[in-house]
Amino acid sequence: MSLKNPGDRWGPVSQLLHWLIVLLLVAVATIGLLLDSLPRSPSSFWVYDLHKSLGLTLLLLAALRLGWRWFAGAPRPLPGTPRWQARIASTTHALLYAMIFAMPLSGWLYDSANGLRPLRWFGVVRMPKLTSPDQDLAELAISAHEWLFWVLVLLVTAHVAAALYHHVFLQDATLRRMLPGRGRTSGDVP
Structure with missing residues (x-):
């Protein structure tokens, strides 16, 4: 069995990276939303550090996923998929990748x-500074980080809604192609 993506579904490596990124996004977003309610004191630094470390891990996994996608390819659109839907899906995926890279980079x-x-990744690896101290740039970066988060929320919502629409209403294999399992179901490519 090849780890690459076959023509009709996402392969196991792509699925693993996809779902790990989903879990990390949920964790990083949840922690990020809670940060404003924490005191900015040494007793809560570990939560900030966890948020940053998970964000850097997300950046690494996104780079791995993008590299794997270039290497392993992507499944073909399902037969009968209108061209406009395929274009919207491609555009949404590209924007999701852009946001998944932009979020941790703006935080960094x-x-x-x-x-x-x-900045230390899980307290172990000291990460290089991307710039020298600059309060104006820091304010711009944190503002961008917050705005990018809401753009990412909108894109993820659209992505999930489209997958559920395909699964529930069209009853095609769009969602099942990203789920583990080998069995073919109605709507799968023969």
Whole structure:
């Protein structure tokens, strides 16, 4: 069995990376939304550090996923998929990748420009600064980080809604192609 993506579904490596990224996005978003309610004191630094470390992990996994997609290819659109739907799906995927890269990079830029504490990935690997301390840049980066989050929320919502629409209403294999399992079902490519 090849780990690459066959023509009719996403392969196991693509599925694993997809679902790991989903879990990380949920964790990072949840922690990020809770950060404003925490005191900015040494007792809560570990939560900020966890948010940053998970964000950097997300960046790494997104790079791996994009590299794997280039290497392993993508399944063909389902037969009968209108061209406009395939274009919207491709555009949405590209925007999702862009946001998944932009979010951690804007956070890393904020952390670098803020210049307060060194950024350490899970307390082990000291990450390089992307820039020297600059409060104006730090404010721009954190503002971008927050706005990009809401754009990402909209894109993820559209992505999930489209997958559920295909699964529930069209009853095709769009969602099942990203789920583990080898059995073919109605709507799968023969």
